[in-house]
Amino acid sequence: MRSHHRSDTDEAPTETTESESPVIELTDVSFGYTATPVVEDISVSIDPGEYVAVVGPNGSGKSTLMRLLLGLLEPDAGTAELFGVDATAFDDGARVGYVAQRAGTGQDMPITVREVVKMGRFPHVGFGRLSAADWRIVDKAIETVGMTGFADRRITNLSGGQRQRAFIARALAGEADLLVLDEPTVGVDTESVDAFYELLDVLHADGITVLLIEHDLQAVTEHAERVICLNREIYFDGPSAEFTDSAALARAFGTGAQSLTGGGG
Numbered sequence: 001m002r003s004h005h006r007s008d009t010d011e012a013p014t015e016t017t018e019s020e021s022p023v024i025e026l027t028d029v030s031f032g033y034t035a036t037p038v039v040e041d042i043s044v045s046i047d048p049g050e051y052v053a054v055v056g057p058n059g060s061g062k063s064t065l066m067r068l069l070l071g072l073l074e075p076d077a078g079t080a081e082l083f084g085v086d087a088t089a090f091d092d093g094a095r096v097g098y099v100a101q102r103a104g105t106g107q108d109m110p111i112t113v114r115e116v117v118k119m120g121r122f123p124h125v126g127f128g129r130l131s132a133a134d135w136r137i138v139d140k141a142i143e144t145v146g147m148t149g150f151a152d153r154r155i156t157n158l159s160g161g162q163r164q165r166a167f168i169a170r171a172l173a174g175e176a177d178l179l180v181l182d183e184p185t186v187g188v189d190t191e192s193v194d195a196f197y198e199l200l201d202v203l204h205a206d207g208i209t210v211l212l213i214e215h216d217l218q219a220v221t222e223h224a225e226r227v228i229c230l231n232r233e234i235y236f237d238g239p240s241a242e243f244t245d246s247a248a249l250a251r252a253f254g255t256g257a258q259s260l261t262g263g264g265g
């Protein structure tokens with residue numbers, strides 16, 4: 001199922017059991033920073049190539065869930081696996097591209113888009129010099145996200161949306177199989193938001209597994225295939241087309257639902 005375009009250099013057949021195993025598998029996971037659980041009894045399985053959005057009100061545990069599945073936190077109970085390996089022991093960092101909220105803001109590094117994207121190759125070259133083939137992959141990734149004209153710009157001089165594209169390109173240069181994005185369009189101007197989701201659609205169509213934590217329910221139902229609605233527990237997990245179910249929304253979001261459904265209710 002890893003059908004998205006890999007580099008020209010690694011087209012060797014990789015028919016292994018990984019095509020059958022889930023990218024992410026959480027089984028009965030509970031976790032709390034204190035004695036009170038923040039997520040409780042969560043079971044989620046995400047297959048290669050899926051486009052899944054996690055939604056939920058503020059403080060519902062979305063970021064915590066993401067840290068658990070990336071292996072940055074260890075469950076108090078249950079198991080979290082990434083590509084079939086215990087998430088906390090997973091060490092093939094290049095396979096997972098992570099785009100943080102407001103990526104790169106606050107960084108004063110005088111670093112260009114091309115230099116950011118180049119970092120995506122580091123796990124492949126062991127921090128050595130990039131070959132001509134590596135640079136081709138870097139430039140292709142920059143082209144894929146529509147940033148060729150900005151390749152030599154410093155990321156500090158870019159808009160929020162452009163910066164997020166640069167961080168996606170870094171993941172593509174690393175040939176990530178899984179892209180995890182934590183509210184990536186916070187602080188991005190509205191015109192750029194649509195283009196950003198269109199880019200995710202293209203990457204998904206190319207075979208990358210996308211896991212998106214998102215506040216904007218309209219974007220979620222328009223773009224993701226599957227929605228997981230979280231508020232400590234999972235309230236809904238199914239096709240995004242079915243996520244208009246007001247009962248599930250009301251249960252999960254309580255009276256705050258209107259503010260998350262575009263203001264109109």
Ligand SMILES: Nc1ncnc2c1ncn2[C@@H]1O[C@H](COP(=O)(O)OP(=O)(O)OP(=O)(O)O)[C@@H](O)[C@H]1O
Nearest residue numbers: 033034038056057058059060061062063064065215
């Ligand atoms: N490092 C931490 N230490 C203690 N409590 C934390 C920590 N991080 C989060 N929490 C608490 O855990 C709960 C869930 O937070 P989390 O950030 O996972 O929710 P979220 O759904 O991502 O919220 P938001 O949409 O506001 O980002 C909240 O009550 C939060 O205050």
